[in-house]
Amino acid sequence: MYWRTREELSLENRLRRSYYELLRDELDQFIMAHALKESYENFKNNNAAYPFVERKELKPRARIPKEEFSLHNSFLVIFVEDTIPQAYKKYIRFFDVNKTTKTNLLRSKTLSLGPDFDRSQKFLDSVHFYHFLKELLPVDYALLIQRDISHAKTKHRYYLSHFHVRIDWPISEAAEDLARYLRYISKDVYEKGEKYAEDVQKKFFEYHALPDMIGGRRTAASVAAQYLRRLPFISTVYVSSSESRSLYRYCEQGVSRMVLMRLTVGEMEQVAERNNMPVRELKRFYMLDQNGRGGIFLFRVTYGHTAPALPPEDGKLREIKPELFWITVKFQHLLPLPGIWEHPPLRVNLIYT
Numbered sequence: 001m002y003w004r005t006r007e008e009l010s011l012e013n014r015l016r017r018s019y020y021e022l023l024r025d026e027l028d029q030f031i032m033a034h035a036l037k038e039s040y041e042n043f044k045n046n047n048a049a050y051p052f053v054e055r056k057e058l059k060p061r062a063r064i065p066k067e068e069f070s071l072h073n074s075f076l077v078i079f080v081e082d083t084i085p086q087a088y089k090k091y092i093r094f095f096d097v098n099k100t101t102k103t104n105l106l107r108s109k110t111l112s113l114g115p116d117f118d119r120s121q122k123f124l125d126s127v128h129f130y131h132f133l134k135e136l137l138p139v140d141y142a143l144l145i146q147r148d149i150s151h152a153k154t155k156h157r158y159y160l161s162h163f164h165v166r167i168d169w170p171i172s173e174a175a176e177d178l179a180r181y182l183r184y185i186s187k188d189v190y191e192k193g194e195k196y197a198e199d200v201q202k203k204f205f206e207y208h209a210l211p212d213m214i215g216g217r218r219t220a221a222s223v224a225a226q227y228l229r230r231l232p233f234i235s236t237v238y239v240s241s242s243e244s245r246s247l248y249r250y251c252e253q254g255v256s257r258m259v260l261m262r263l264t265v266g267e268m269e270q271v272a273e274r275n276n277m278p279v280r281e282l283k284r285f286y287m288l289d290q291n292g293r294g295g296i297f298l299f300r301v302t303y304g305h306t307a308p309a310l311p312p313e314d315g316k317l318r319e320i321k322p323e324l325f326w327i328t329v330k331f332q333h334l335l336p337l338p339g340i341w342e343h344p345p346l347r348v349n350l351i352y353t
Helices: 011-045 086-089 104-106 128-135 171-183 194-207 217-230 265-274 278-286
Strands: 075-080 140-146 157-167 236-240 246-251 254-263 286-289 294-305 326-333
Touching: 011 128, 011 236, 011 246, 011 254, 011 286, 011 294, 104 157, 104 254, 128 157, 128 294, 157 217, 171 217, 194 217, 194 236, 217 236, 217 246, 254 265, 254 326, 265 278, 265 294, 278 286, 278 294
Parallel strands: 075 140
Antiparallel strands: 075 236, 140 157, 236 246, 246 254, 254 294, 286 294, 294 326
16 A cells, blocks of 8 residues: 555654544535536526436446536545645645635635634634635636645644645546556556557546546546655545536545435335335435425445456566456445434435435
């Protein structure tokens, strides 16, 4: 693994890991609410039908309709456990001109700033942080959240350090990096010809649970996730797409995709029965809205990598076989509504039924 497990960390860095994961849990809730719940409300407030994701679209290699929905919130957020070194600016473009300073924010006209601008609101422990984050989410490219190392006394403090962060690592280099790790090439992505290089790039997208050769934020997110594997600490990349109507999350645990899912009355009864809870409890803590006699729920699918998408045990070079699947559905969960404290995700099986 590119990152160290908790048992391999010093006591100081174990504390940092715990703090990072606690902050990420909170960020997960906010990001999910903004990407899905608030997008659904956008459609509802505009008297427009919400474009629900079909269950077949969640299967590996599924095709996604190529249509943008302007009412669906789109954004890209990168949250790293430590601080990205200066040498990485070549491909992750964070500079002084796009730091979250008052001067830069005024110049970009991305915030409704007043004379009483609170400089501390960019820190995750600020009571105003999520308001600050929400205003910046629509900005093009990515937002970067990392550890603040400017003060020795607060070295485990995190803040939104940069906005309008471009990911400029070429897809061909990202695919090459992955193929070397998986031992499908020894050095160069074109060493076995153009057709093989094309197969490598298609498999790169499949590895990240994406349709092949797409563009936009999802490609930037997958490239960023691959590039951040060069760093010896964990990171999380969130991307909300108005085309896929989904929230993707890339982290050390793998790839997950969250969508809004419609359940029939019968399916709601089955979920409640299997989890030993009354249907009214399921509706109260998990259902986002009524949908006819059924309901709308937050659904998460977690993907796992198959043997061809894992490094070979013998370390020998091998050939790509395009027909073999690189990902599979690992877990399926109904998620409690954002902010619900005492109820866990519920295991379900909806994609293949």
